[in-house]
Amino acid sequence: MATHTNTIARQFAQDLNIQEFREFLKRQKYLDNNECKRTGFAYPEDNPLVWIKFGEGSDIVPEARTHRYAFRMLQQVPEEQRRNIYIPEVYRCITYLERAYMVMEYVRGRTMADLKCDTAFRAAFTAAGGQPHLDMLDRAIKLLLSFPVPENAAPGPYGGGLIRHPMFPSSRAWMRYYSVEELENHFNQTLGPRASLVPKITLERELHLVPGDLHDSNFMFTEAGDLYIIDFGQTCFLPLSLMTYAMREPTKWIASMLGEKLKDFPLPEKNQISLEQVSCVFGPY
Known part of the structure; x- marks a missing residue:
């Protein structure tokens, strides 16, 4: 069952403006002439609600499909068999030119x-x-x-x-x-x-x-x-x-x-x- 935080994050992901976080990437120097310096970042910066993984669309889009499939399948496993094992939810996958951005649940951990x-x-x-x-x-x-x-x-x-x-x-x-x-x-x-x-x-x-x-x-x-x-x-x-x-x-x-x-x-x-x-x-x- 989704938590209150997940519900807020899910709505936040749906409302995201792609230009907004592209500007964030530029400010953080994650992009230089459209070449990625890193592959993901927490967003918003001051109080993260989502994790955004980005890269070539040919890589990110099929990964997002597989990730979503695995998330769905794990939910169907009896709870006692999947106890303490989780997969972050993918809220959205955005394509822009040749890039793709996978917006997913932000997990606090190491x-x-x-x-x-x-x-x-x-x-x-x-x-x-x-x-x-x-x-x-x-x-x-x-x-x-x-x-x-x-x-x-x-x-x-x-x-x-x-x-x-x-x-x-x-x-x-x-x-x-x-x-x-x-x-x-x-x-x-x-x-x-x-x-x-x-x-x-x-x-x-x-x-x-x-x-x-x-x-x-x-x-x-x-x-x-x-x-x-x-x-x-x-x-x-x-x-x-x-x-x-x-x-x-x-x-x-x-x-x-x-x-x-x-x-x-x-x-x-x-x-x-x-x-x-x-x-x-x-x-x-």
């Missing part, structure tokens, strides 16, 4: 990236074996994977589009895939001469909502102990092998702290060596 830089938190986190934070992160990821997939969904964001996932250069596919078979064929073709050295890729036909970017800045904890999943830029409908790949990213602290696996949720291993080779052929990030 990301895992902020927390792990806090000496006191790190000491308590280590002493408690990472609990309860790791357990909540594990539950949050599994909740996303459990959401029902829309009929006729293809690999990519909700509503269709380019896959965003760390397997691809700059975490963005350069072509759209309309089926798992098409994605699988492209991966195998990409191997080229390496195909004789590694197993053929056989992707799972069932899609899941895969959070490909497990960066610790994408998960926020509040003082009340609630966990918010705050970024869906690289969350797409994908075969589970792509979740396994994301869990093994060496630069992602959360994945390493979870031991590159999920509790009571076996992830497929058979394609990983071959997928790593495909990513190498695709090129650097």
Whole structure:
């Protein structure tokens, strides 16, 4: 049930004048010749009601669709299963020229990236074996994977589009895939001469909502102990092998702290060596 604050914020978002916050961006030097210096800001500055994430429309619009879908699906999960796990509500997505602005619920909290830089938190986190934070992160990821997939969904964001996932250069596919078979064929073709050295890729036909970017800045904890999943830029409908790949990213602290696996949720291993080779052929990030 929406709180009074959410109701006010929702109305505020609907009344927003795009020129108003573009002027704010310029004053804060977040924009320079239409090039973004940052990707989001709290607004209004003195007493924030919303968080505004902005960037290229080709990135923000599909992210907003996926974010809204995940928000709706989480509301349908029984309360005891989603206890203390939240997704901020997206109030509005505004497009202006080639830019897009996603206006969402403002959450007061600290990301895992902020927390792990806090000496006191790190000491308590280590002493408690990472609990309860790791357990909540594990539950949050599994909740996303459990959401029902829309009929006729293809690999990519909700509503269709380019896959965003760390397997691809700059975490963005350069072509759209309309089926798992098409994605699988492209991966195998990409191997080229390496195909004789590694197993053929056989992707799972069932899609899941895969959070490909497990960066610790994408998960926020509040003082009340609630966990918010705050970024869906690289969350797409994908075969589970792509979740396994994301869990093994060496630069992602959360994945390493979870031991590159999920509790009571076996992830497929058979394609990983071959997928790593495909990513190498695709090129650097």
